[in-house]
Amino acid sequence: xxxxxxxxxxxxxxxxxxxxxxxxxxxxxxxxxxxxxxxxxxxxxxxxxxxxxxxxxxxxxxxxxxxxxxxxxxxxxxxxxxxxxxxxxxxxxxxxxxxxxxxxxxxxxxxxxxxxxxxxxxxxxxxxxxxxxxxxxxxxxxxxxxxxxxxxxxxxxxxxxxxxxxxxxxxxxxxxxxxxxxxxxxxxxxxxxxxxxxxxxxxxxxxxxxxxxxxxxxxxxxxxxxxxxxxxxxxxxxxxxxxxxxxxxxxxxxxxxxxxxxxxxxxxxxxxxxxxxxxxxxxxxxxxxxxxxxxxxxxxxxxxxxxxxxxxxxxxxxxxxxxxxxxxxxxxxxxxxxxxxxxxxxxxxxxxxxxxxxxxxxx
Amino acid sequence: xxxxxxxxxxxxxxxxxxxxxxxxxxxxxxxxxxxxxxxxxxxxxxxxxxxxxxxxxxxxxxxxxxxxxxxxxxxxxxxxxxxxxxxxxxxxxxxxxxxxxxxxxxxxxxxxxxxxxxxxxxxxxxxxxxxxxxxxxxxxxxxxxxxxxxxxxxxxxxxxxxxxxxxxxxxxxxxxxxxxxxxxxxxxxxxxxxxxxxxxxxxxxxxxxxxxxxxxxxxxxxxxxxxxxxxxxxxxxxxxxxxxxxxxxxxxxxxxxxxxxxxxxxxxxxxxxxxxxxxxxxxxxxxxxxxxxxxxxxxxxxxxxxxxxxxxxxxxxxxxxxxxxxxxxxxxxxxxxxxxxxxxxxxxxxxxxxxxxxxxxxxxxxxxxxxxxxxxxxxxxxxxxxxxxxxxxxxxxxxxxxxxxxxxxxxxxxxxxxxxxxxx
Ligand SMILES: Nc1ncnc2c1ncn2[C@@H]1O[C@H](COP(=O)(O)OP(=O)(O)OP(=O)(O)O)[C@@H](O)[C@H]1O
Ligand SMILES: [Mg+2]
Numbered sequence: 071x072x073x074x075x076x077x078x079x080x081x082x083x084x085x086x087x088x089x090x091x092x093x094x095x096x097x098x099x100x101x102x103x104x105x106x107x108x109x110x111x112x113x114x115x116x117x118x119x120x121x122x123x124x125x126x127x128x129x130x131x132x133x134x135x136x137x138x139x140x141x142x143x144x145x146x147x148x149x150x151x152x153x154x155x156x157x158x159x160x161x162x163x164x165x166x167x168x169x170x171x172x173x174x175x176x177x178x179x180x181x182x183x184x185x186x187x188x189x190x191x192x193x194x195x196x197x198x199x200x201x202x203x204x205x206x207x208x209x210x211x212x213x214x215x216x217x218x219x220x221x222x223x224x225x226x227x228x229x230x231x232x233x234x235x236x237x238x239x240x241x242x243x244x245x246x247x248x249x250x251x252x253x254x255x256x257x258x259x260x261x262x263x264x265x266x267x268x269x270x271x272x273x274x275x276x277x278x279x280x281x282x283x284x285x286x287x288x289x290x291x292x293x294x295x296x297x298x299x300x301x302x303x304x305x306x307x308x309x310x311x312x313x314x315x316x317x318x319x320x321x322x323x324x325x326x327x328x329x330x331x332x333x334x335x336x337x338x339x340x341x342x343x344x345x346x347x348x349x350x351x352x353x354x355x356x357x358x359x360x361x362x363x364x365x366x367x368x369x370x371x372x373x374x375x376x377x378x379x380x381x382x383x384x385x386x387x388x389x390x391x392x393x394x395x396x397x398x399x400x401x402x403x404x405x406x407x408x409x410x411x412x413x414x415x416x417x418x419x420x421x422x423x424x425x426x427x428x429x430x431x432x433x
Numbered sequence: 434x435x436x437x438x439x440x441x442x443x444x445x446x447x448x449x450x451x452x453x454x455x456x457x458x459x460x461x462x463x464x465x466x467x468x469x470x471x472x473x474x475x476x477x478x479x480x481x482x483x484x485x486x487x488x489x490x491x492x493x494x495x496x497x498x499x500x501x502x503x504x505x506x507x508x509x510x511x512x513x514x515x516x517x518x519x520x521x522x523x524x525x526x527x528x529x530x531x532x533x534x535x536x537x538x539x540x541x542x543x544x545x546x547x548x549x550x551x552x553x554x555x556x557x558x559x560x561x562x563x564x565x566x567x568x569x570x571x572x573x574x575x576x577x578x579x580x581x582x583x584x585x586x587x588x589x590x591x592x593x594x595x596x597x598x599x600x601x602x603x604x605x606x607x608x609x610x611x612x613x614x615x616x617x618x619x620x621x622x623x624x625x626x627x628x629x630x631x632x633x634x635x636x637x638x639x640x641x642x643x644x645x646x647x648x649x650x651x652x653x654x655x656x657x658x659x660x661x662x663x664x665x666x667x668x669x670x671x672x673x674x675x676x677x678x679x680x681x682x683x684x685x686x687x688x689x690x691x692x693x694x695x696x697x698x699x700x701x702x703x704x705x706x707x708x709x710x711x712x713x714x715x716x717x718x719x720x721x722x723x724x725x726x727x728x729x730x731x732x733x734x735x736x737x738x739x740x741x742x743x744x745x746x747x748x749x750x751x752x753x754x755x756x757x758x759x760x761x762x763x764x765x766x767x768x769x770x771x772x773x774x775x776x777x778x779x780x781x782x783x784x785x786x787x788x789x790x791x792x793x794x795x796x797x798x799x800x801x802x803x804x805x806x807x808x809x810x811x812x813x814x815x816x817x818x819x820x821x822x823x824x825x826x827x828x829x830x831x832x833x834x835x836x837x838x839x840x841x842x843x844x845x846x847x848x849x850x851x852x853x854x855x856x857x
Binding site: 126127128147148149150152153154155157159161163164165175178179222226 | 751753759760761762763764765768771775
């Protein structure tokens, strides 16, 4: 992360502690470009909301500075930051109709009556709720409330919108539908979005870039495909997508690769990512879909013998749980090509490319 | 569009669905009824019956009607436009009823008679003695009219006879008129009471005034406390809540007495003010045994009834609302006024209604700290209940109080909606 002055939002060395004992955000550096859709993804308690609240102005950083449009914002009160926000439970005002909710930010900005009317109507049309203006929030479904909250956060044309798990309260179908709607709105109006979720598939579908949070630290910040294909540490590998883990000790390092002596027996050749020296403990990670079945056994590198423990038929593929190198939880996804003839208890050979298995930090 | 189902839907057993449902519901209803039955009985005995009895008493005039049944019957035949005094038959009936009526009942009727005109009591008592002599002597009077007038000349005074006209119905509105300083004149017109007997209207006004003040101060003091309670972390708010509830665990009498100790001229507050040099020793303020004392003490005592409903409403207003409002560009004060305050209205109105209703009927505190000019209407109710035994007036005052509460409740329902009430 270089010090890019053109970044629209810039977190610089942000620390945050609520009680003076525990840092819930540690040395956070994050640059966000204009019109970018950046998602903060991480487990519960990892500091996502805290980060967002510091940007919105409801929490003050214990250390460091946040810049918006090259302006330090710590001195600007929340009501002057011109940042829209969609709260987790929408925070729609229950005593105001949808129209009044949307007019509120415009009224406090002393816009003219006709202007307000126009903008409210446009915003409601954008979220396809044109006919619902006179209802109260309690008379709307969860998805509709969500859309009103979105429209309200956008109606005053903020510089940037923040969304804190905006879809957390919706059921799966509605959530997926809303994901696309939010994404489309983002693409259409080109606004900068900072989005928080702990649902990885949501993050992968919607974002330009994802910042994976754990323990108040960004573990990796990159585009969805790189995050999935090239996790930089074992937390990210584990948090994003499915992954087979094996532990071992580095035996030999040769360029970008290394040889690892597995704890369960056997030697694996893997990409050297997050390890430095021989003798170090490491965690290996390989995606289930990168593991292939082999007909005949061979002594090739990265080829192992395994026992089938469980088979789950999933239509387009079959999910097999194997015991490989004393790892009972080794998962393989076998594409359904019509000629699979393995059974539970049978012995098969699996193998993978050395490029697809990554030697990461041990934790 | 309504869909008319012509075909009856049957359950699996072939019983019509509606009937089956009704049966199931009837069982539920019976069970529910038996569960509330003890409470129902309790409420009927302790609430509905006494209040009904009170309402009846406030208009009841039947006791005197049984004592002077014959007299009143004859009285009704009297044509007031023709004769100045009632005919002989009325005097005769009166004579006989006083002579042979039940002594106890006669005595009780006296009190009632005095309400319509003072002087009745002594008149009847003297007449009773006179009649007793005549009956003893055994001779029957030639003219009952003349005999009675001979016993006491007031029987020739038409104003007494006119006053009797107020009593001849089994129902009367006299108590209600009395309760607002009105009475009947000799032609049964409603007129003002004598100046020296006008106490109720001013007391009603004072009652309202004090109640409004108390409600207002409770709201003023209770709102910030409730807000604090609702926004503090649980372990602090629990401690604060104990302080709010503490008064509930202390006897009302103790608290009221404590206020006297605090507020009296040689009390704690005056002492402190003198000690601080704010007041001179002769300039001590009279803060108790007057309206000020009543308002101060009642505000403190009724405060929890304001705080609790407010708290329960504020507790469920998400903190994110204030944040959202600010995020949308509203300064904290505007966010408070436009977003927070409107959401507390159910609590404010519930608390306000509760405090006001409790305040207008309050008795002990004003009685103890109110002195002469801090008395509320409850004082007169108790006075007539215990001292004058004028239960009719006492019931009428109570019924008016009840009526006011019902009107307030109705207004409240109209304006805020009773479904919006939040009491905890
Ligand atoms: N107001 C607060 N006072 C004290 N500690 C807090 C406060 N808010 C959050 N924390 C702590 O800070 C840490 C980070 O909280 P934060 O709300 O940012 O997590 P999050 O990543 O948003 O989690 P989630 O996915 O559950 O929303 C947590 O350990 C939490 O307990
Ligand atoms: Mg959160």
